[in-house]
Amino acid sequence: MARGSEAHLFVTDDGQYLLQGKAIGLPELDDALQALKAAQPDVELHLVGSSKVTYEQVPPAMRLVQKHGLAKIGVFAGDPPDLDPVP
Numbered sequence: 001m002a003r004g005s006e007a008h009l010f011v012t013d014d015g016q017y018l019l020q021g022k023a024i025g026l027p028e029l030d031d032a033l034q035a036l037k038a039a040q041p042d043v044e045l046h047l048v049g050s051s052k053v054t055y056e057q058v059p060p061a062m063r064l065v066q067k068h069g070l071a072k073i074g075v076f077a078g079d080p081p082d083l084d085p086v087p
Contacts, residue, residue: 015057033070049078
C-alpha cells in the first residue's frame with residue numbers, strides 16, 4: 001500500500017481500471033477489493049477518474065467499493081501514474 005493504509009484505484013481515459021498502478025479487469029477488481037478490505041479493514045481508497053473518462057465508466061467501480069464496505073473513500077479527477085511496459 002502506498003503511505004500506510006491508503007490505496008489508489010484509477011479509471012483511465014479509455015475506462016480501464018488500475019489498482020495500485022496495475023491494470024485489472026472489473027471481475028478481478030471485485031476480488032481484489034474484497035481482499036483489500038479483509039487485509040486492511042481501515043484502508044482509505046482514493047478513486048481517481050481521468051479528466052477524459054466518461055461518467056458511465058466510474059459507477060461500476062463505485063458499486064464494487066460500496067459492495068465491499070470500503071467506507072473511507074476519496075473521489076478525485078486526475079491522471080493515472082505512468083505504467084511500466086509489460087516485459
